[in-house]
Amino acid sequence: MFSIYPRPVFxxxxxxxxxxxxxxxxxxxxxxxxxxxxxxxxxxxxxFIKCDGDYYSYSPAVGGMIxxxxxxxxxxxxxxxxxxxxxVDRLNGYEWRAVTKMGFGFSRKHDSSSPRWxxxxxxKRDPExxxxxxxxxxxxxxxxxxxxxxxxxCADIPKG
Numbered sequence: 001m002f003s004i005y006p007r008p009v010f011x012x013x014x015x016x017x018x019x020x021x022x023x024x025x026x027x028x029x030x031x032x033x034x035x036x037x038x039x040x041x042x043x044x045x046x047x048f049i050k051c052d053g054d055y056y057s058y059s060p061a062v063g064g065m066i067x068x069x070x071x072x073x074x075x076x077x078x079x080x081x082x083x084x085x086x087x088v089d090r091l092n093g094y095e096w097r098a099v100t101k102m103g104f105g106f107s108r109k110h111d112s113s114s115p116r117w118x119x120x121x122x123x124k125r126d127p128e129x130x131x132x133x134x135x136x137x138x139x140x141x142x143x144x145x146x147x148x149x150x151x152x153x154c155a156d157i158p159k160g
Contacts, residue, residue: 034139035080035098038132042141043077043102051154055104058152069157071117074105078127095134103127110158117160 047057055072078101085094106120130143 031096031098031134032080034134035096035100035132038139038141039077039080039100039130042130042143047150047152048102049152049154051157056152056157058150058156068109068111069152070107070109071157072104072107073120075102076104076127077102080132093136095137097131097133099129099131101127101129115158117158 047059049056055075057070057072059068059070080098080100083097083099085097089097103126104123106122108120109118110116111118128143130141132139132141
């Protein structure tokens with residue numbers, strides 16, 4: 001059985017990076033299955049969707065900022081990489097740790113104040129990384145650079 005307990009992601013992301021935002025209970029599931037489901041959950045919970053071959057996300061308006069729908073081209077979700085745990089982590093209750101990353105080549109935005117898309121921009125940042133780990137029987141995900149998206153459907157994507 002795979003169950004997820006969401007916590008308020010967006011507000012926590014505003015205050016600190018590398019916060020664990022959900023926990024999973026895994027019964028009779030392999031570590032690889034749990035890590036893969038965790039990674040899939042994270043990207044979906046971060047508001048990434050795939051429509052007609054491209055990926056999109058939505059960032060809401062906060063503190064005077066304009067809400068944006070972002071389109072991504074050349075998206076690569078890297079396979080899960082397993083980390084070798086040092087003995088001290090094993091002594092501290094860690095059973096395993098895995099990392100996955102998502103990168104993209106280009107992006108453009110459609111903000112809520114205008115009816116048009118911006119020009120495409122080349123991505124110069126490193127891929128977004130998440131860490132999935134099991135400690136004392138509980139699986140959690142933490143992130144270095146929180147994605148602050150909200151759920152979106154393909155019907156929400158502006159044409160053009």
